[in-house]
Amino acid sequence: MIKRLLSFCTVVFGVLSLTFLLIHLVPGDPVEVMLGESASLADREALRADLGLNQPIAKQFGSYLSRLAHADFGVSIHTKTPIIALIKTRYPATLKLACLALLIGVGIGVPLGVYAALKAGHWQDLLVTIISVRLSAMPAFWLGPMLMLIFAVWLGYLPVSGMDSPSSIVLPALTLGFGLSAILTRMTRTSLLEVLNDDFIRTARAKGLSEPQVILHHALRAALLPIITIVGLQMGSLLAGTVITETIFSWDGVGRLLVESIEKRDYPVTQACVLLVALSYVVVNLVTDLLYRWADPRIKLAH
């Protein structure tokens, strides 16, 4: 447990260092890239001093860390607003999208996985497996436009993009959720199949329990643990997947903020967004790991 927390701390430190170094990877003078060649010398020097780029790199890193500790992400070069304010308005939208996508993913993936496991070896199983395995290989920037084409353009059921109506969230959430459901279908199927051959399932059946009772109360409960882990792990990549999905559907979240900041060469905002998404991922991973250990004591023994 302590080892896990320690490695968590080093990883967080590494993530901080890498995002800090990002701005130093800009070829040439980052200030010139951000302001353009026509900017006056005074403006450039002012920005350089603002970003602390005229100080030794160790000192820059130190002040970067201390600012972050005070939840100060700096100021956007483009809009001159504090980045923390931008994030406060954008992050909830991303979380909302990610949570709905998670619900969709679980809602489709787990039942389909159970169905495939019960029909193992039949054509239904094969069909579900082929569809789910292949769907998970399809990237969001493919699925999003296809869903948009079918449901918004051809059928006209849903808005094409934006956040104006409550139904605007459906298509982006489906785009993210489908990818997740594909992975969950496979995991549920595998994990349930393993359990179904166990002795306690035979006992439950021998007791005369009905088949739904055996599946829902006995088998699925035992099979749930790996499924929970996958959900936790996928929550992070879901956050990353929002970058592309939000851009497709003009959903004003952190992902779109990231892409917009890149287009405007607003590097402090880029840096903050990358850091935020990466840290969310690391934290979710840690929580999943700890929950998993707490739920299954065998893991503690194994390590």
Add this chain to the structure above:
Amino acid sequence: MIKTLSYSILLFWLLAVLLGRLFQLDPNQIDLNAILSSPTTVYWLGNDDLGRSILARLLHGVEVSLLVSVSVTLVTMAVGVLIGMLAGFYGGKIDQVLMQVTDVFLAFPGILLAIAFAAVLGPGLLNLMIALSLTGWVSYARLTRGQALSLRDRQHVQAALSLGASVPRLIVKHILPLLTSVLVVEATYSLASVMIAEASLSFLGLGIQAPNASWGAMLRDGVRYMLVAPHYVLIVGLSLMSLILAINLGGDSLRDGLDVRQER
């Protein structure tokens, strides 16, 4: 059957690219009378928003996409294998430090780190390849390290070591050959994932720049003109799907054939 299907799709695209070269289809030729027009006998797959032939641009896009994915895969494999070998073979401090570094790289979910690198390096083909290479070596390093760790103690390696073989010779002659099949399968999957990553970055406007054709950028344009020219996005989408599926299915059959990795 699936194997045949995937290989025929790959063959189809290869042939299409060759034929496109043979008939000198120009991806940048503008026909202002055919802006966003549907497929015709002259332009088999219709035209994009500047009246350029979608077919010609698709074929040009495959070439760029293949160039990027093959070169990035080769570079990341070389770097990753080297780092993994160092970590696995020497162990100790080197191993700890290198694995900490890979942990940090893995802490960035999915394509996020590539987006970040591409953002600061600026758009363009070379920068795109650098950004993808900077993030792609990690999986090879992990894979190689694990393998090297177990192979190090094999008898034939120990025998060579006691006969006085140098470490580079040990690695090249005695360990690397045993890794070939694992690496080949990993490379197939990484071809597909680099291809997706390239298209994602180009979709976001961070990759290949106009007027060069790229499937990601074409898909983005297709979304933009979806209401007036739905065939554009559909054609690019279906092409992309066929190619990615073919590569992944090919990778699956290759893995089954070599039997080196368990179903994930």
